[in-house]
Amino acid sequence: MWDYSEKVKDYFFNPKNSGVLEEANGVGDVGAIACGDALRLMIKVDPITEIITDAKFQTFGCGSAIASSSALTEIIIGKTIAEAMEITNQDIAEFLGGLPPEKMHCSVMGYEALRAAVANYRGEAWAEDHEEGALICKCFGVDEGMIERAVRMNSLTSVEQVQHFTKASGSCGTCLEPIEEVLQRVNAEMVEEGLLDAALAFDPAAAVRPVRKPKSGQSPLAPKTSVATPKLTNLQRIKLIEEAITDLRPYLKQDGGDCELIDVDGDQVFVKLSGACIGCQMSSVTLGGVQERLVEKLGQFVRVIPVPSAH
Amino acid sequence: MRPVYLDNNATTRVSEEVVSAMLPFFTAQFGNASSMHTFGSEVGGAVKNARGQLQKLIGAAHDHEIVYTSCGTESDNMAILSALETQVGRNEVVTSVVEHPAVLALCDYLEKTRGIKIHRIPVDAKGRLDVDAYRKALGPKTAIASIMWANNETGTIFPIARLAELAHEAGALFHTDAVQAVGKITINVADSEIDMLSLSGHKLHAPKGIGALYVRRGVRLRPMLRGGHQERGRRAGTENAPSIIGLGKAAELALEYMNDEQTRVRALRDRLEDGILQRVANCFVTGDVEHRLPNTANIAFEYIEGEGILLMLNKAGIAASSGSACTSGSLEPSHVLRAMKVPYTAAHGAIRFSFSRENTEEDVDRVIEAVPSIIAKLREMSPFWKGEENTTAFQPTYA
Incomplete structure (x- = not known):
């Protein structure tokens, strides 16, 4: 239930x-x-x-x-x-x-x-977006076309990346197998078309377990030291956040959208989405992606909050 | 108020007698059936006794034809994989479009990864197998035909004895997923040509996590689990003694109540169907009403979605199930109802009521009382329901 x-x-x-x-x-x-x-x-x-x-x-x-x-x-x-x-x-x-x-x-x-x-x-016509290809992730309604686009536009080469960009497989995980298949096929096509280095393409044989980037250089079995990660000053944090958003903007621009940093207050990061991001059904996914990137970069939790563009 | 449980095709309550039979085997008689001391031999004897009880329920010629497994799914997987492994040169499987995922998902996987050719035989509007297509699909390359005995959603029963004969005429093995049939209808495998049969404990008032595969004497079997010599080397792993003993007891009880299932339970089911069909417009029974399990009613309500019905029934203390898209997390309604070409207008609103010997007339009356207002409330909210316009145009699919 x-x-x-x-x-x-x-x-x-x-x-x-x-x-x-x-x-x-x-x-x-x-x-x-x-x-x-x-x-x-x-x-x-x-x-x-x-x-x-x-x-x-x-x-x-x-x-x-x-x-x-x-x-x-x-x-x-x-x-x-x-x-x-x-x-x-x-x-x-x-x-x-x-x-x-x-x-x-x-x-x-x-x-x-x-x-x-x-x-x-208003007497206008309204067209519903239609699905393309087979529905892969039933939890989030992600179809094959959407995954293929995300893989091509962002040169994705791992299932984890596909999950971060499309949300597919992020819930129950039963679609991991079909995602691997799409990823393998699209990567192979991209290599053929000269869009991707063959060495980077998704290789199911090498992907037997998730690759986890060590958070620190320390072994997970090493005794914990009492020294915490150095605290960032507000200025350092804002700088890092700005860098992360700058890194992301080319991807958003490919979709005709954009993202701008407005303010930082504690663990709240206020951003303004613009262009095609406005009204896009996937904007919540986009924000999730931005948040993930920021958390990764800062090494601490932040919440990304959209600011309405009218303000 | 006592809840009304009408989802017995999903799972059943473990009988008190079954629990009592099992309990000593957790504590006093905890031994490993393989051990060379009294602790072990007591358990070994009880496991053998249970095998005999299960043998009687399915009418097997020998008790050693029963191989205990962990569930119906394992039994199905073992049967199909073994048939492919033991018959070099035969690399095709014949099955039906309405099988349980335990068979269908395995077949999809074998098709994709091992190049096994899968023939999926269609059904008609009443859910009856296209026997002609089945016969044509069988051939010298067929390793195994795997066809369910009774459908879990509609209760439709397939002519298994005949299908087994046809498979043998083509030199293929025949397996049946009888998870829904065992304990509900009389089964006699010795008199049939069935080679393998899957069953599951929790569908007949035994616990979850125990199943069995009947393997006719002389049929070659390749184990899926290799290890110790348990189950004559056909399924390694320490015997799940308490559950095996529970399944044996449940089998004995199922035989005892077989007549009750065929008469009283069937009458309850029919009373429920009549009651609902008389009181609710635009609904119909799906499946082959003349050949189906005595305990299953699948009623499709037009213009509404099943999850809403289930939530409201649940609030009224009634447990049922649906093959609707929303409850399974997919956009497609039940593959069984779609295979039967039940229109989308009704397939999303199909509800399965499945009885057991524990149900009473009072249960049925409470459902008949609750259903009409639930359907009316949801239809009022549905953009597709147009009241009289719909009721006058209604064509029951199975008139």
Whole structure:
């Protein structure tokens, strides 16, 4: 059984705003019955103030899909369209006290439905992203096309890297085998095309166990010394953070996005995503990647927090 | 209120009698069955006795035809791998599209890594095997045909005796995954041409972690686990004596209750189906209703998703299961229902109720009472449910 939070259960068993909104002037449909998930979001927008005065949903899907839909309506009622559009799928998940990783796509569905409903209100067309190739990671909904793109664009050569860039295999791990296969195939193609040095290409025979970089030069069996890693000054930390972000920017720019350091406060690092990162479904993954890089570089925990670009 | 457990195809409660039979073998009689002292011989005798009990349940000619394993999956793997290893030159396997992953995932792996050719025989809308396609797939290269006796999701029973004969006509071995059938229907392997049969303890009120593979005398077997001489060298590893003894006791009880399963349990199942079908629009029973296990009901509800139904049933104290996408963490609904071409509108909303001898009429009445309002509540929330428009257009798939 899924480990649903009390709030998810409550919003499933006693959903708020379910049903048809007769006076809706924006309707967004996402998902399909074949996929096992579908959501219709109906919103009533005041044409002068652009405030969403009412919202209702109808959802075909699992408990967390229904709860996410209901949560979405609760979050957006009373907000202007501009305010509502700043909500990410993470916000929906957080509102519900978190979702199991395998169920995060339910919150993404809510995020998309809002965009579809707003597009409908404005009389614009809205196109859903379609999957390409076989679904590899069922937990995070990562398909073969997405993995192949990540491997090619970033010259990835290990399963761990694929996990960091796409999240695939990050939860249950049952897709490790198919990821190895995709990685091996794409790397081989890249070597053929002269894009990758054959010596660097993924070699399943050599990848029998994860390669762990020693955190310090010390043997893990050596007695622990009481001397901790030298404490960085704030200036040193900011410098390191800046370096790490500078290293990452070329990758983001390849996707038409960008990332800028705004502020550092204790273990909180505020960044601004821009360009294609805005509204990208994968932006939470991008932030996760940035955070991971920073933690690695600093040798201490930091939390990366996005700053809305309007500010 | 006492919870209603209707998920016995997933696992069953271990019987009190089984627990009592097992307990001494954890403490007083803790010996290793292989040891040359009294501690060992007592356990050895009890293990042999259990083998006899299991032999009776499946109607085997000899008790040494039973090889104990850790689970049904191990038994399935052992049968197929052994058949490929013992028959040089035969490198094809015939199986069905609706098998349990214990067979399907192994076949996928063998196909990909060892170049084994896999024939996956389709089923029709009622889940019945395409016997013609099965016959055509068998040939001089077939090492083994592995077909389940009864389907875990719909309870549909395949004509195993006939399928075994056809496999032998092609000179191939025949294995059946009978994990869902053993203990629920009468089985007599001695009178059939079945070479190997897998069973699992926890589906018949024995503990988890114990299974067996029946291997007909004379059928060559290559062990998967090599080591000591246990199980006549066919499966090394110290015998799991308490569980083996539990499985033996459970087998004895299953024989005792076989008539009850065929009559009372079947009547409970039928009562549940009738009750739900009468009270809920746009739902239907999947599978081959004339040839199926007496304990299994699989009902597909249109326009809603199974997980929501299960969560609400659970809140009402009722445990059932679904092959729905959301409960398994995949986007595709049950491979069994898709193979039967059950439309997506209903496949996502299929719920399996599986009974055991422990269920009562009161259980059934509580489910019949709870289901209609749950379905109505979820349909009200579904963007696809259009009320009357749907009910008048409804065409039961298996009219």
